[in-house]
Amino acid sequence: MSHNWKNILVSPKHNIQQVLKVIDDEALQLALVVDDSGRLLGTVTDGDIRRALLNSLPLTTSISEIMFKKPTVGLRDFSQEKILELMKTKQLNAIPILENGKVVGLETLNSFSQKAKYDNPIFLMAGGFGTRLKPLTDNCPKPLLKVGDKPILETLLLQFIKSGFHNFYISTHYLPEMIREHFGDGKKWNVNIIYVHEDAPLGTGGALGLLPAGVPELPLILINGDVLTNLDFSKLLTFHNKQNADATMCVREYDYQIPYGVVEHEGTLVKGMVEKPTYHFFVNAGIYVIDPKIYKAVTNNKIIDMPTLLEQQMGKNKKVLSFPLHGYWLDIGRMDDFEKAQQDIVNLDLL
Structure with missing residues (x-):
């Protein structure tokens, strides 16, 4: 701008x-x-x-x-x-x-x-079993399931490429050969792709410990390979850098309505009643920006998820920020989500 x-x-x-x-x-x-x-x-x-x-x-x-x-x-x-x-x-x-x-x-x-080019590493998490999407994932890793005319993970990759990113790392575990065969080394898109294989699931944070030497000493964007979003990743990175954050977690507002009247009381004395109240929360969107001093400190084959890793960093007084997502976001974890994604992709204009 x-x-x-x-x-x-x-x-x-x-x-x-x-x-x-x-x-x-x-x-x-x-x-x-x-x-x-x-x-x-x-x-x-x-x-x-x-x-x-x-x-x-x-x-x-x-x-x-x-x-x-x-x-x-x-x-x-x-x-x-x-x-x-x-x-x-x-x-x-x-x-x-x-x-x-x-x-x-x-x-x-x-x-x-004058579009910017970013050397920041992008870590795409593609090792999950996709159990809740069976039988679709019996012979296909979830990131390769097509939403519209492209696999979920390819849509993510292309979004990053169009935002100016070119250094990619893909974490694999379940049916890794299919993912490697589809994406290759990235030359098809004029980018670099390096694979990180988990012999056993290590969690989103643990996979960071398998990153090879030579990863650029820049903030890394980590994203689950089953997320469909229209987030501008360059804006996320700009926010992280301007705020001098050690880590940034994308969050999404989630509303939950209690289907009953909630009674407020002290002991047996009723103080008030609220009919079917709606509570507002921010939930983890599965997208993070992490500084090198954090992701390079994760030891090899350490089992840890990202929320736990960030909680540990907060305990060390590291600056962990939230970045609210106001646009489209969908975690394709269940069959209902997958079917919704098929409908939404038509109007999303992602690519």
Whole structure:
């Protein structure tokens, strides 16, 4: 996103001359008209102003009279590919990014042409048995089950590639030869893939102890190979780095409604009643960013899961943060999840 997008925010009370100066100073050929809360009201381009002047409107005219009130916008949860496609389809050089109607950023064609490349290692966990998806997994590892026209794990791989990542490690255990045969060494996608095989299941944290020497000394993104999400992984990494975190865990809000009336009491005295209350929790989304000092300290063949590993690090006063996921996320663990994924993939626009 542009580093100076906030400088192109203008009030509907501004006049043409004031907005023209903003557009000229920021060189983005665009101004965003917002209300006092930051809600987008419209856009103004240099072309809009030129047409207004040709129609003999004075420079003192309120910008709200000439702004375009139904601009093309992107949402914060949109993938980079979807935003780029919007710009190409609409022939736009920039698109404002909104969340709940408020401007939270700006994507430009220039930002895409300068797309970052990341050397950070990506660890894809693909060793599970997929027991709850039997009989589909009797002769096929769960990460190779197709959602839409691609295996789950391939969809994940392609998302990372399009975000600029190229160093991949895949953890295998159940039917590893099928996964190796499908993905090879990554040359098909111009990336590097190295396999880490667990002779016995070690847990998501324990698999880190099998990583070979030579892993880049950079924060590692670890993700379960059965997760379907439209998370922008580059934004996750940026958050981790800016916060100087030792580890970051992605979390997802989960609502649970009690199907009964809940009674609040002290002893036998009823103090109140709440009918079928809903409680809100954040649950582990199976996606982590981990600094080298943590994942390199996991010993070979140590059995440990990631939540336990992070709890140990918190006990050592390490900075472990949560990153809430507001977009799509689905853990494909059960048959119902698998069937839902088949329906959702059509509208997700992941690739």
